[in-house]
Amino acid sequence: MKKISIGIVGFGEYSESYLDLWLNHPLVERVVGAEMIPERRAHIVKHYGIKMYESYDQLLECEPDIECIGIFTPRHMHGPMVIKTLNMGKHVFSAVPMGITEDEIYEILDIVKKTRLTYMMAETCYYFPCAVWCRKKYKEGAFGKFVYGESQYYHDVMDMVAAFASQGDKWKRTAGIPPMYYSTHSMSMLFSAVDDYPVDVTCFGYVDTEGDDIYGEGKNDWDNPYSNETAILRMSGGGIARINEFRRCGNVRPTSYITGLYGDKGAYEGSGNQHLFSRNDYYNNKEFTSETVSDQINSYNFIRDKEKDSVVNRGAGRTDYRYMMGYSEIQDTDRLPQSFIDIEKVAHVNSALGHNGSHAFLVDDFVRSVITGKLPPVDPWMAATYTLAGIYAHKSAMMGGVTLKLPLIGKAPEDWEKIDFDDIKY
Numbered sequence: 001m002k003k004i005s006i007g008i009v010g011f012g013e014y015s016e017s018y019l020d021l022w023l024n025h026p027l028v029e030r031v032v033g034a035e036m037i038p039e040r041r042a043h044i045v046k047h048y049g050i051k052m053y054e055s056y057d058q059l060l061e062c063e064p065d066i067e068c069i070g071i072f073t074p075r076h077m078h079g080p081m082v083i084k085t086l087n088m089g090k091h092v093f094s095a096v097p098m099g100i101t102e103d104e105i106y107e108i109l110d111i112v113k114k115t116r117l118t119y120m121m122a123e124t125c126y127y128f129p130c131a132v133w134c135r136k137k138y139k140e141g142a143f144g145k146f147v148y149g150e151s152q153y154y155h156d157v158m159d160m161v162a163a164f165a166s167q168g169d170k171w172k173r174t175a176g177i178p179p180m181y182y183s184t185h186s187m188s189m190l191f192s193a194v195d196d197y198p199v200d201v202t203c204f205g206y207v208d209t210e211g212d213d214i215y216g217e218g219k220n221d222w223d224n225p226y227s228n229e230t231a232i233l234r235m236s237g238g239g240i241a242r243i244n245e246f247r248r249c250g251n252v253r254p255t256s257y258i259t260g261l262y263g264d265k266g267a268y269e270g271s272g273n274q275h276l277f278s279r280n281d282y283y284n285n286k287e288f289t290s291e292t293v294s295d296q297i298n299s300y301n302f303i304r305d306k307e308k309d310s311v312v313n314r315g316a317g318r319t320d321y322r323y324m325m326g327y328s329e330i331q332d333t334d335r336l337p338q339s340f341i342d343i344e345k346v347a348h349v350n351s352a353l354g355h356n357g358s359h360a361f362l363v364d365d366f367v368r369s370v371i372t373g374k375l376p377p378v379d380p381w382m383a384a385t386y387t388l389a390g391i392y393a394h395k396s397a398m399m400g401g402v403t404l405k406l407p408l409i410g411k412a413p414e415d416w417e418k419i420d421f422d423d424i425k426y
Contacts, residue, residue: 079104144265176220
């Protein structure tokens with residue numbers, strides 16, 4: 001079977017957590033990288049032994065045969081780099097967001113539609129256990145019709161300083177990026193669970209008062225005064241969504257989660273490591289029921305022993321960062337290569353299964369998409385919907401919370417199938 005090669009651009013902590021997965025995927029034959037910071041380059045060469053270049057441009061010049069590029073640069077740089085890479089005829093795996101302007105997003109969609117190249121936004125939260133669980137149950141009809149839902153991404157800006165390290169002394173200029181420009185985590189969890197999209201948005205921002213010159217007019221590249229933003233969105237089916245993007249908050253991990261998803265028949269509520277599902281069958285002359293589903297969703301070092309057909313879920317009660325490491329019972333680990341099930345044995349960093357095990361599914365779905373020519377689960381049109389909703393939400397906040405109509409992105413072409421996990425068996 002065909003194998004792919006990939007060049008990884010940018011090596012912060014997030015990017016490195018993927019590297020063991022790229023190197024251990026059975027259908028990836030070559031991995032190279034590019035990183036501007038010398039210390040990071042030296043670290044990657046020492047621990048992983050891959051060829052490293054000093055810049056994205058140098059990698060492209062020296063490795064013309066590399067067919068895929070993974071973009072892990074600062075979030076405001078993604079759009080132009082994705083466009084350049086696609087125009088070179090290469091497939092793209094990119095950290096979120098898709099871009100930060102409408103023009104960037106529409107241009108990416110145009111190129112992808114014309115070329116049928118794979119563009120995959122690495123949206124971790126689509127694969128989060130709470131989203132997978134809600135998506136499965138909603139599809140089964142357990143919720144009834146969607147009424148209201150809320151999700152959020154809580155991550156204090158001072159805990160993300162390393163993400164802006166490549167900007168040097170000017171890191172605050174980019175750290176003050178509008179929170180809603182990075183809202184795809186929150187949007188994807190909720191919107192994918194109910195298979196719907198927003199049509200209207202209103203948003204309000206919290207004017208930052210910390211005084212460390214990150215937020216405020218003239219202090220960042222967007223003159224953004226808000227460290228926290230809250231959006232209310234009306235969905236096409238009539239339901240209402242609340243999205244929080246906070247960069248000044250005392251919340252601890254998990255950073256991204258669905259707080260609640262309410263249908264007219266059933267409701268999911270999540271808090272830390274506690275997950276509850278309630279069902280109202282009053283209209284069918286049945287009783288109201290409630291059950292704890294935490295064991296299906298929590299994902300601390302979940303391991304499936306295929307030979308014994310059993311699972312081990314060590315430390316499921318933890319709510320710190322390690323709560324986000326490993327697979328959960330609700331995730332379909334049987335479709336992954338065995339090397340990803342065993343990755344903890346060979347990984348250089350303990351975050352290879354970070355973000356609730358989503359990294360493994362992201363890497364495998366990208367590889368499958370490139371090899372088969374089919375769309376990944378989060379296709380470009382879904383990525384555009386999640387991203388543009390955040391751009392318009394910030395626009396609303398800057399206008400005092402006015403309600404704005406959202407552009408209708410539509411769906412992928414009908415003749416472009418999504419990947420089928422029966423296409424490739426490991």
